[in-house]
Amino acid sequence: MTKICGDAENFATSALRGFASIYRDIVQPVRGGVVRTTPGKRGKVALVVGGGSGHFPAFNGYVGEGFADAAVAGDVFASPSTQAILRIAREANLGGGVILGYGNYAGDVLNFSIAAERLRAEGIDTRMIATTDDIASAPASEENRRRGTAGDLPVFKIIGAAAEAGLSLDEVEAVGRRANAQTRSFGVAFDGCTLPGEREKLFHVPKGRLALGLGVHGEQGIDELDLMRPSELAAILCDRLLKEAPANAGSRITALLNGLGSTKYEELFVLWEAIIPHLENAGYTVIAPLAGEYITSLDMAGCSLTLTWLDEELEKFWRAPVNSAALKRDEMAGDYRASLPVLTEAPAVYMKSLTEAGRKGGRCVSSMMTRLSAALTEAEPALGQIDAHAGDGDHGQGMARGAAAAAKAARAAVEAGSGPSTVLAAAADAWADRAGGTSGALWGAGLFAFSTAFDDSAVPDAQSLSLGLRRAMEKITALGKAKKGDKTLMDALEPLVEGFEGGLRKGYSIAKAWTEAAEASTLAAEATKDLLPRLGRARTHGERSKGHPDAGAISMALCARVIAHELSEQAVK
Amino acid sequence: MTKICGDAENFATSALRGFASIYRDIVQPVRGGVVRTTPGKRGKVALVVGGGSGHFPAFNGYVGEGFADAAVAGDVFASPSTQAILRIAREANLGGGVILGYGNYAGDVLNFSIAAERLRAEGIDTRMIATTDDIASAPASEENRRRGTAGDLPVFKIIGAAAEAGLSLDEVEAVGRRANAQTRSFGVAFDGCTLPGEREKLFHVPKGRLALGLGVHGEQGIDELDLMRPSELAAILCDRLLKEAPANAGSRITALLNGLGSTKYEELFVLWEAIIPHLENAGYTVIAPLAGEYITSLDMAGCSLTLTWLDEELEKFWRAPVNSAALKRDEMAGDYRASLPVLTEAPAVYMKSLTEAGRKGGRCVSSMMTRLSAALTEAEPALGQIDAHAGDGDHGQGMARGAAAAAKAARAAVEAGSGPSTVLAAAADAWADRAGGTSGALWGAGLFAFSTAFDDSAVPDAQSLSLGLRRAMEKITALGKAKKGDKTLMDALEPLVEGFEGGLRKGYSIAKAWTEAAEASTLAAEATKDLLPRLGRARTHGERSKGHPDAGAISMALCARVIAHELSEQAVK
Structure with missing residues (x-):
């Protein structure tokens, strides 16, 4: 339950102001969202991301150099308005065209589509990329019905890096579409979340059970099982994702193990320890993976694994430097393959007695x-x-x-x-x-x-x-x-x-x-x-x-x- | 409840291995902890921090350039062993002496003290700094009985920066003691946490209530109140801390609003929005504050506010660059005063009709x-x-x-x-x-x-x-x-x-x-x-x-x- 709330109708706005105060070196708030404090170069493609609030660091935390130019934040779990998107996209526009990035949810699709049309009418070339990484939300044959979840992070990060590198709008869009097409997520939920101001959870998972593929707003999942060991959970997550490997994809991937709020870091690290052998045994090289909270759902318990199959260009943009509240990394030029570390220890040396x-x-x-x-x-x-x-x-x-x-x-x-x-x-x-x-x-x-x-x-x-x-x-x-x-x-x-x-x-x-x-x-x-x-x-x-x-x-x-x-x-x- | 666990007795070790796999560019695991992947210069003072596991990013996440040289991780909520501290301090030693940093808990004091004595016997000059920032844990007159909580982050970060800057062991110790003496925390708990493998919470807070000063392992608090509005909670946190302002402290401070696990980012930002006017109205300038999860307690619900009164030297080290899993910042050379951002918006301009x-x-x-x-x-x-x-x-x-x-x-x-x-x-x-x-x-x-x-x-x-x-x-x-x-x-x-x-x-x-x-x-x-x-x-x-x-x-x-x-x-x- 949300314990620090105040007036529920002001929760999202208040959180946005507080966030912008803490991260004022990176973001500057405008009504309904944030833009970069230090804008990119004139002529650069601008990436504007957004969606409902309650998912921090999505989406405000994605703003910064090498990532998004601006984010639009709706009310908790509600799409931002057309007007907010318009206002912030106009502000973020650098003359190189705009990419609108959002998860594939009906409300977001509606508002971002209207905004895109208006922006184009104003002479701003605008493209839309709706993430569709959640393989549990629709079968592979209906990819355009799939929801966007934690795949937002790698897809938008790669788009942001491509834009920062000076690629044209057509090129950035192509990179973004490829990143989305090569990204798959699968998640499990252990318990639901509670909306600010409410006393009851928005949805539940029975105690001792886990729900496969349950959406971050409680959208119906595909199965329910007993809680299981990390190795078993790792097997389910990896098997489902690897079965859907994109055609002709190579053997280099990145991975994001995402916690939804109440599933904590140590649990994610324990699960990651069980995941990495699966990926390696399947012949994959895992480049610069992440485990942590990158898109949450208030205090929901659960996690998801996201894999992005990398070609040379996608890997370059995944490794590119980024400076945002959600992710801050320098250029990753070296060898960033993940593998399980070996705990080495110098053998004990005992002195021999002389007598x-x-x-x-x-x-x-x-x-x-x-x-x-x-x-x-x-x-x-x-x-x-x-x-x-x-x-x-x-x-x-x-x-x-x-x-x-x-x-x-x-x-x-x-x-x-x-x-x-x-x-x-x-x-x-x-x-x-x-x-x-x-x-x-x-x-x-x-x-x-x-x-x-x-x-x-x-x-x-x-x-x-x-x-x-x-x-x-x-x-x-x-x-x-x-x-x-x-x-x-x-x-x-x-x-x-x-x-x-x-x-x-x-x-x-x-x-x-x-x-x-x-x-x-x-x-x-x-x-x-x-x-x-x-x-x-x-x-x-x-x-x-x-x-x-x-x-x-x-x-x-x-x-x-x-x-x-x-x-x-x-x-x- | 911990939903991803496996064998409870291996939880801490498994989490450590998973963490080290993800952050292998920053840390390298040794049995019982981690050391920096790229060690500091020969002759530099080495900072070795540690305590029980279950508090990520404390303490493994504090390791990195400009912060700790190594961290020792005990079992969940248990002090690391003397031997683990010894082993890792020997590994981290660069010839400039060692500072052992830990929270003031009986088990940690015991093990770190024995280790310090052994290190000194081996010819490694070793100093101990136990953080005592939690003002709820003992009266001001008995400061050495106070526990260390989220103050760990600013105190250890400042020590790490001083060591990185090449200060001598005596100087680094003096900076660290001053940082600890000028750091105060006060926390509230909304609910307890559950140890890995257990079904029942380790401790509870009644529904609809909050416990003032409750420790992160369930140590007794000082009062219990009904849940309140963010503005009221902000007033309590700020008033308690400001009442204990160190003598002769200036008007420049930094602040850390820390979430314990299930109290999420948006809630922290909402509370921060209510905190900042209190600090400003009291005449303080808040430099580069933080709000997020910097020392958790598994899935405990609650938060704490930490203030560190900064003199010129402490501010310099607080602003110094740092590269760790918990905190990654470049040199903060500019104006990093926090304040509430104003949401500006261009006024609408409507075209006048000609007829x-x-x-x-x-x-x-x-x-x-x-x-x-x-x-x-x-x-x-x-x-x-x-x-x-x-x-x-x-x-x-x-x-x-x-x-x-x-x-x-x-x-x-x-x-x-x-x-x-x-x-x-x-x-x-x-x-x-x-x-x-x-x-x-x-x-x-x-x-x-x-x-x-x-x-x-x-x-x-x-x-x-x-x-x-x-x-x-x-x-x-x-x-x-x-x-x-x-x-x-x-x-x-x-x-x-x-x-x-x-x-x-x-x-x-x-x-x-x-x-x-x-x-x-x-x-x-x-x-x-x-x-x-x-x-x-x-x-x-x-x-x-x-x-x-x-x-x-x-x-x-x-x-x-x-x-x-x-x-x-x-x-x-």
Whole structure:
């Protein structure tokens, strides 16, 4: 629904004034439309486009150098009047004749035709090009009944570039007719739009469904299907269009994936990712494509794919520079083929330890990480359930994902012969990269701080373990700002650190000191069920977590126990 | 709701790949983000921005010359990982130090802080700028608790321009901190958004209400009000922001009116029209403002206004050229003050008749038009009711509006001393301009064709009236494609034309011939109740019009009777 409206009958005019204020370097308003602020050369063919309002950037946004000389804006979804077209075409005329460009709708055809006749009577040579790109609106045998939709953009852009290049009226018209004849669109709608001032949608698409070929003003479509995956939708759009490839058309095309208003950029990019392989597999080279909002229909949800088959001349004009609100590009002289980018990444390089002891230490750390990963994967559902009481239930998933990545990275470092510091740092970074969320960042930073206490040429000893553990806690405290009692992982980490240090002071072995500390950590983690969270997102749902322990503390204690078990085994071996 | 999604967990990555395919001349994807395709000069300060996905064009769309060197994209609404930030900042580093720019959200602060520390440890001088422009998110006394929203765009754009200009890291940081300190945003939400893969909205705003200061992820707002007029909304946005003008700030500002996704361009332009007088009345000069979608939140409905107070240096960097997906502008060297454009129009110039007879004829025509206007204004509700059975009920309104404009134009032409052809042509053009719809275009074209039969130096005679009437009918037939029996105005027009011609042939006076023809026209108009429409929009609602006459035929017959009455009176005088 239109939420910012005012008097509905002034909506289109008010929008035009606001638009012209923002883009005053490009357009100048006249009653009923806009003309270029800096007109083209005398004698140039003038392109005047237009149609109903409510489709921004069509049509006012198409005005500018290398595109239209003027645009005529009717009321919302209504053709501009004959008089408005006349007035603005007279203003735009540079002595080289006028091309009137508009979509093939009855009201527009009527008004632009009357205006063309009047202009000719006034001695202005005037040609009309009505776009007919929407293949869903009539069969191929009745092309002149087809509506014009997003094909407006490539067709008018190409005409505008041809006019800017100084071609004669006959030549520009011929280029325009060819561009229109080689342009096809096919669209789907997910939901209708609401006219300014109205409370009800002008038309609907049932929830969970999509309408094939539904017009941007609600004109009847050709079929209705369930919502589908991007790959399936891409296949439908591409197959329908490619089946109607113009005869003798070459293998170079451009594509426009257009959003109608509420279907957002990210969705269009996701769909584009699925479209490009279809076009490439069909043998096409896609030149300088577009994905975005180029002709909308208020807040309608839906999108369309437009293909224009390019010959050498059409490609030249498609690539020509343009400076309008809708599209601003420099000359595209280079290689503008679209294809799916490959996400390259430099492979990790791990330093090799110079000593056998160091390499042994690295293997110990890696073995720990593998154990942690196995234990956290097993505990994932249980941790998720605990987390759901206070957070969004993804703690188990994040921990399992982080630990798995850490174990994998640690093994890779071990294979490179790294020592314990390098192995743990690699594991820490992988954990931070994959776990996600606050706890992922804290675990990654904590483990990395831990790694700085190790010596790559030695097996970690009691001293370095104790120092590492403390450094990890200090880092997590500094970053997380949590203290003991805040119902966070700190409630389990502090008893672990202090227990381990205390055990060592009592002369315990590493395994014994750690095992006792892990037990204290576990008790403390369970005791968090009597606390209320005081920090972060969980705070707002604090009440809900009453009587349940903190998932972060529980997973911390679990890791402490796993390590205790591993230390005991390693000591035995 | 997100309708094009696929696997929700891959949504952000897939969108990133699609985006990079479309904008491959500007960006190159790396895992977790994008870097510039053509990197800046060695030694330049590198700006790395980032945050959660779902806010396009933030943040990937901010990458390009004169703006950011790289962007890091987290999952939807989630901070990017420390590792992703690290990886991409290393890639973007040009040896001049790195600025990390992000909105002030806990997750982003955590990850960017850890990354900054790691980068510094690697010898890369790194500074952090967290935007804090959202004045609704915390009181002015706690500025460091404020969230970053659409202020990201001006702040990062200014930083990017300063870096591109070759300023040192210290200098760029200082410019950035000043830009952030001088930037304020205030937003309203009309409805929430839906996360990819979810069926329910993440948060709601009650229907017919707006939430002041609601965050783009649904963070709590400060108040809720009924939907209001654009002028009221503009007042709230401007008043809140201007109250917080930075101390010692000058009178030059820039403004960004940002749409969140479903609040469309036309609505933003309508609101902008209401905003600009507020800023100007407060004594501000607004430099190169923007209105559009610069940071969205999936399909959320709402908008925000951002003001940046400009000193000389900030203005220079705001005006500097930029080439990114979100914003592409050349150097703005001229006068880019925003103001509301005035819609100028050349005043109509009407030719004066050379004879008294011609001027008398002009007055006759004008008098007719005034009568028609009065009659159609009176008949407006009745015509509207008839039209509602088949059309959208606006026929009466269009006819009344068209006739009133025609009468006014005719009087102006009479005042200039014009003859009947000029007066009727002026009336015809005004009718076409103001009536709207198909009938407005047809009436305008018909009356204009009628006017060509008159001689500007003579009072219209039987001959010219008969010829004009036929020309009008032929024109309307050619344009409207309707025949008698199609349930259109043709059903009333044809009996009028043929009746008038027949009466003249029988030797009747003009008044008598027209009066009898008007009676025939009226009977025929009423008889259209037994017809079904065969053309145009009405066809689809044909069944609904059963038993009701056609509004176009009824209004045509009404006009015929009014003219008959006027002709009889004039003949008497």
